[in-house]
Amino acid sequence: MPLLTVTDLRTYFYTRSGVYRAVDGVSFSVERGETLGLVGESGSGKSVTCYSIMGLVLTPPGRIESGTAIFDGVDLLHCTPAQARTIRGKRIAMIFQDPMTSLNPYMRISEQLIEPLLIHEKISKRDALARALAMLESVGINDAAKRMHLYPHEFSGGMRQRVMIAMALITKPELLIADEPTTALDVTVQAQILELIKKMQRELGMAVIFITHDLGVVSGLCDRVQVMYAGRVVETADVRTLFRAPQHPYTRGLQRSIPALQPKGAELYTINGLPPDVSKPLPGCSFAARCEFAIDRCTAEQPTLATFGPGHAQACLRVQAGEL
C-alpha cells in the first residue's frame, strides 16, 4: 500500500479578480522510501499541492474544494486537527526554498531544532539537545556543539539549508516534502545539499517528494517524475522513461527547449505563448492553446491521465488516440 495517496485534489483561491484554480484535480501516490519529483513551471500548482497536504494553504483566500490525501490510513484533509498534528511535523516534514525566511531569526538554532521534539515526543530538554547535536553533525555542520547556540544570521545560505534539513529530519519522518530546497543556492552548494538529502534518505528510509523546475536535479535524484501544467498533471513516469520517451507534447517541448540537451548554438525549440490564466474556466486541455498538435477536440474535451506503459501515464487526447 502506498504511504501517501492523493486523489482528485482541488485547491482554489478566491480573490477579487476571480477564482484561481491553482490545483485542479491532481491524483498521485508515493511509496515508502521512494523519491517522487514534482516538476513544472511557476504557477503550475506544484507547491500548492504540497501546501494542501501539509495544511499550509491560507484559508481564506484559499480553499480545498475536493479530494483526499490518505497518509497511512488517515485522510489528512478531513481528519481532526489533533489527528493531523500527530502526523504533520512528525511523520511528514517539509523544507522550503529560502532558509532565511523559514528559520526564526530571533531564536537560537538549538531552540528551533528541539522544538519539534518537545512537541511530538516525551523527551527532556537535555536529551533533546543531545539529539539536536547528533542531527547537526550528521547533516555536516562542523563544530556543531559550539555553533548550535548561534542565531540563523550567523550561518551561510548552505549552512542554513543544512539546519532546515536537520530540523525537518529530527523527528525521523517517513515522508519529506522538499519545496525547491536548492533553488536559492549556488551550484557547488546545491551539489552538497543534494548529496545530503540522498544520504539522509538512505539512513532513514524515508520517502521524498521533491518539488523543482530543474530537470537536471530531477534526473539525478528522483525515481519517478510527475509533470504539472496549469494545476493539472500532464505526465507521470519513472525518471528514465520520462527523459527517454516523453509522450505529452508539453513534456516533449520542455525537453527540446533545454540548452543542455541541444547541440551548441542551435536554435532552441520554443513553446509559443504563455501558460493559461487559471482564473478562467478551461473546458479542454490546459496546454491546448500553446500546443502545436492541438485540434478542435483538445479545446472542448478535458483529457484524463491514461496509462501508457508500466508506471507511465499521460493526459493528451491525441497521444491516447494514437495520433501522435
Place this chain on the structure above:
Amino acid sequence: MAEPILELRDVRTHFPVSQGFLFKRALGTVKAVDGVTLSLGRGEVLGLVGESGCGKSTLARTIMQLLPTTGGAVILEGKNLTTGSAGDVHHIRRDLQMVFQDPYASLNPRMTVFDTLAEPLRVHRVCPATGVPARVAELMQLVGLAPRFMQKYPHEFSGGQRQRIAIARALALEPKIIIADEPVSALDVSIQAQILNLLAQLVRKMNLSLVFIAHDLAVVKHISDRVAVMYLGKIVELGRAADVIERPRHPYTRALVSAIPTPNPDLERTRQRIVLPGDPPSPMNPPSGCAFHPRCPHAREICKSGVPPLFEFEPYREVACVRVEEIANL
C-alpha cells in the same frame, strides 16, 4: 580573434567596509573585482560565469561605469572610460547598454512601453520627435512584441515579455555592446529558450558584442563564443566556451562543471562528481595565495603563497593555477 572593441586592463573595484554611524570604523575592503584583464571582440559573445559573490555583476557595473573603478582601465574602441568626464560617460552610453536580471524591478512601473523606449531616443536626440513613434514600433517588432501594446504598462506583461521590453530599451540607441546580467535566470525554462533565441538572433543581425553573465553553465555554453570563469574577484579560467565546459582545466571550473546536474538520468547516476567542501570564502577576508586553495582537492603548500597568474596553458586557454599541468590527467 576579431579586433577587440572593449578591453579591460587589470580592472579593480574595491568597496570600503565600515561600521558605525557617527564614528565610522574602517573594517576592511571588499575586493569585489581584483585585477581582471579581458578583451571582447566585435560581434563576439563572452560568457561570464561564477557563483554569487564572485564579482561578475560588479564587473558588469564597472564596465558600464555605474561603479567607480579603484584601478585599471576600461577601454572602449581606444578610449579609456575610467578617466573620462561625466559628459564622455553620457556619450558612451550610446555604445554600451545593459539588460538586468529581474524585468520586474528594472522597468519603471509608471511608464508605458512607449515612454520606456522613447526616453533614450529623446535623451540622446537620435531621431526627430515626429520619428519617435515609428522607431518605438520598429524596436518592439525587433524583439517580437506587437506594436499595438505600446501604451501598456509593465504589469500587463509576463516576465518573458518584460525581458523583451528591457532588451528593446537596450537596443534603442543601437549600441555596439550589450551587457546582460543573468537575463534569463528569473524566467521559466520554456520562456528562457525564447529569450536566448532572441539574443542570439540579435547578435547575428546587428553584429552586436554581448557580455552574457549567468550561473547556468549549459546556457552560457549554448550562447557564448568564449567563456570566463570568475572566483572571488579574479578570472581563473578563460577559453572557448565549448572547450572550457567540456574539458575544464582549473580545479574550480572542474568542480563547477561537475556540480551541475545534467538532465540525463543514466549519465547523472554514473558520472563522477566532485563535491567541494565548504562555502565560497568572504571577499573581505580572502584566503592567502590562490583564493580557491582551502576548497581545492589538489591544493599543496605552494598554493597558499603567491597569487597564481592567468597564463596561456594551451592555445585558446588561459588558466590561473600553478598545478594545472600536474593535475591535467587526474
